[in-house]
Amino acid sequence: MSTPTIDDSFMVRVEPLRKELTAHCYRMVGSVHEAEDLVQETYLNAWRGFGKFENRSSLRTWLYQIATNTCLSALRGKHRRPLPTGLGQPSSDPHGELPTRDDLHWLEPLPDSMVWGNVDPDPADEAIIRDSVRLAFVAALQHLTPQQRAVVLLCDVLSWRAKEAAAALGVSVAAVNSSLQRARAQLSKQRAAEDTDQSAQHDRQLLDKYVAAFEDYDVDKLVTLLTDETIWEMPPFTGWFQGAEAIGALVREQCPAKRAGDMRILRTSGNGQPVLAVYLRDADDEYRPFQLHQLTLGAAKVAHVVCYFDTSLFATFGLPETL
Structure with missing residues (x-):
């Protein structure tokens, strides 16, 4: 069965959001290749359901809701994407063998060209966005459950209220607050401090x-x-x-x-x-x-x-x- 073609008029409305949705999906799954596919799946799901979109929220908010749930579905049954330092083992002997593991899928880097265009963003917004895709942060997210990642990204990166995140994820506000508390505690253990003040x-x-x-x-x-x-x-x-x-x-x-x-x-x-x-x-x-x-x-x-x-x-x- 062939993939349906998304209407051009719909793409005109949603295409300006591709870069930020790519960053969001990348933060969720830790893979640039999967993120691209998930954004396309998000657009397809949104196009199919566009007739039910009643403008009760912004188009951007609605697309983030769809993207988040698309990522959560993709993450079911999958293992996290670590870096070697995230495997919990001590540093290695540089004179020894270099073992690999075929069962692991590793965290991937995200090209800047995929998430930043030529238009200069507001400096404050740019700082927030850049910090939210820093490798140390994305690597730390991999230690969270998929729902905890979603809650952190919606509440702490996108500044959604707990009530909005709960509605988007189909869970209670109490569940969002509980996940957020656990996630923040885990991130504080995992995320390394970075000195980025140099000129x-x-x-x-x-x-x-x-x-x-x-x-x-x-x-x-x-x-x-x-x-x-x-x-x-x-x-x-x-x-x-x-x-x-x-x-x-x-x-x-x-x-x-x-x-x-x-x-x-x-x-x-x-x-x-x-x-x-x-x-x-x-x-x-x-x-x-x-x-x-x-x-x-x-x-x-x-x-x-x-x-x-x-x-x-x-x-x-x-x-x-x-x-």
């Missing part, structure tokens, strides 16, 4: 040094850009590593690059954070997708790096297949 000039200088360290394959330089608290993780490998010396040892022993020029880097952004696309030179002197580095920058040095080995993400970020 744009500092960001550029630190990123320039980081890029140069990899393109020059200068591991000693890389180590100087990290601290004893810096965390390095790289799904689908289940281990994670902490501290400049441990990370330096990991790169020296496990990275297939061996000399300056083996890697080239393109810059982009995701989750409101810097993302670096690393290309590795092959035997034919072609540079092919290797991994994406998503960086959290601290006050003076790099605080956290997530290296994604899923090269299908290069296309999601609009990056070239080869350099």
Whole structure:
């Protein structure tokens, strides 16, 4: 059976909300690929039920209600999407094996281009939106039940009242307040503090040094850009590593690059954070997708790096297949 075609006049009304609905679905499920599909399913469900929409709420509120319940249906029976640090194990030995787990679906990064357009938003609104898709926050959401995620996003991100959230989810106000209390307590345990007060000039200088360290394959330089608290993780490998010396040892022993020029880097952004696309030179002197580095920058040095080995993400970020 073919998928019905949504009426063009309906799409004109709802298409301006695509970016924010994509961000909402991404926060719910932790996957950029699933979020895109869920937004399309939301539009299809809304189109089918548009005749029953009686303007008792705004179109935006109504679509968020449909999107939230569409995500909740999609999450039934599914496991959360963690990062390696969310598996509850201690940091790993950089000299050891790098095990993987085929049964896990990992948290994915969200390209900034999918949620921010060319029009400059209000600075206050932009700060709220950027904070709500920060990787640390989305990773912390993965420790909540689907209903707790929904309640936090509706009440704390979208500023809905408990009564409105209860009506949208088909539960009691007491259930919303109880879920919200538990969710906030869990988030306070899971969410790491981020220092994001550094200047744009500092960001550029630190990123320039980081890029140069990899393109020059200068591991000693890389180590100087990290601290004893810096965390390095790289799904689908289940281990994670902490501290400049441990990370330096990991790169020296496990990275297939061996000399300056083996890697080239393109810059982009995701989750409101810097993302670096690393290309590795092959035997034919072609540079092919290797991994994406998503960086959290601290006050003076790099605080956290997530290296994604899923090269299908290069296309999601609009990056070239080869350099």
